[in-house]
Amino acid sequence: MKYVVCHKDLPYKQLVRGIVSFLPFVSQMYSKIKTNSTYSCSNPRFCYSLWLRILVTLYNHNLHNKFSRLAEIGNASSIGVGLAALLTGVKNYSALEVVKYQLTQKSLNMLEELVELFVNREDIPDDSEFPRINIKLNSYKFPRDILTEKKLAFYLSDIRLDQIRKALMNLENNDLINYIVPWESEINKMNSTIDFVFSRAVMEHIAEYYDTYDKLKLCLRPGGFMLHDIEYHNHGIGSFWNSHWGYSSMLWKLIKGKRTFITNRSTHSMHLDSLNNLGFQILSEQRIINKSGINRKCLAKKFISISEFDINTYGGWILASK
Numbered sequence: 001m002k003y004v005v006c007h008k009d010l011p012y013k014q015l016v017r018g019i020v021s022f023l024p025f026v027s028q029m030y031s032k033i034k035t036n037s038t039y040s041c042s043n044p045r046f047c048y049s050l051w052l053r054i055l056v057t058l059y060n061h062n063l064h065n066k067f068s069r070l071a072e073i074g075n076a077s078s079i080g081v082g083l084a085a086l087l088t089g090v091k092n093y094s095a096l097e098v099v100k101y102q103l104t105q106k107s108l109n110m111l112e113e114l115v116e117l118f119v120n121r122e123d124i125p126d127d128s129e130f131p132r133i134n135i136k137l138n139s140y141k142f143p144r145d146i147l148t149e150k151k152l153a154f155y156l157s158d159i160r161l162d163q164i165r166k167a168l169m170n171l172e173n174n175d176l177i178n179y180i181v182p183w184e185s186e187i188n189k190m191n192s193t194i195d196f197v198f199s200r201a202v203m204e205h206i207a208e209y210y211d212t213y214d215k216l217k218l219c220l221r222p223g224g225f226m227l228h229d230i231e232y233h234n235h236g237i238g239s240f241w242n243s244h245w246g247y248s249s250m251l252w253k254l255i256k257g258k259r260t261f262i263t264n265r266s267t268h269s270m271h272l273d274s275l276n277n278l279g280f281q282i283l284s285e286q287r288i289i290n291k292s293g294i295n296r297k298c299l300a301k302k303f304i305s306i307s308e309f310d311i312n313t314y315g316g317w318i319l320a321s322k
Helices: 012-020 024-035 044-060 080-086 104-119 149-155 158-169 183-190 209-219 249-256 268-277
Strands: 069-073 092-096 177-180 194-200 220-231 281-289 313-321
Touching: 012 249, 044 080, 044 104, 044 194, 044 220, 044 313, 069 080, 069 209, 080 092, 080 104, 104 158, 158 177, 177 183, 183 209, 194 209, 209 220, 209 268, 220 268, 268 281, 268 313
Parallel strands: 069 092, 069 194, 092 177, 194 220
Antiparallel strands: 220 313, 281 313
């Protein structure tokens, strides 16, 4: 197996970007790029695949019929997954964000494309189309045992679709969709009101993810649950996918600079430990293993004690209950 020569694996371009980000005008530019970026959740088929993978996973844990109020943290510039959820019976969807986006027109377009996918009972797009979704299934056939013809007739009825369209036209005041920005300032209003929270490729970007889990715990009702799909790779920083665990704290500080949404360098076990310490019950988890990265000899002092599992965990998901 080929491993990186540790001392040569310096991400010079990222280091320069991090250093120059300390300049005020550059920091503002990075913020603008983030706001205007296009995300995978802007693809209707991705949203359809992600939501149905989540729904099937919950079904496998007998949780698919135990929630009606759903929240997504870090939906970015799309609420497509939330719309897919509304089309499968969810009664209320809350999008929890820190940055406000213009969503109405793109969401209306997204809705129509999602409706077509459900009307056609399209099979779930699998890893040949979306390999980066960490939630893997044994079968990607349309889940007719969960979404029966009777249920879909109601969920896709003209009355229901009209309700969703009207909600999208008035995001500030409706009974179906809550667009909450910034969500942390509204935490008291959401106390114990949410049944299920999910995120996709978000928790690896939040520096204080422990505090975020703690706040989400306040939002959940007793017995409520969360599913987080988390990426642990370095998002293009370094020659190997896990090079970021080989950089010293000082070097990483320079690489990160003032960039807010860079990876937090967390591992799968760090998230498990955070949830356990907060009193969550881990219901299930899955790791995506990749052994093509750096080995233990290349790890920085901060990460030298992480497990072999974590060194090789490229991504994964965690399902936990309050």
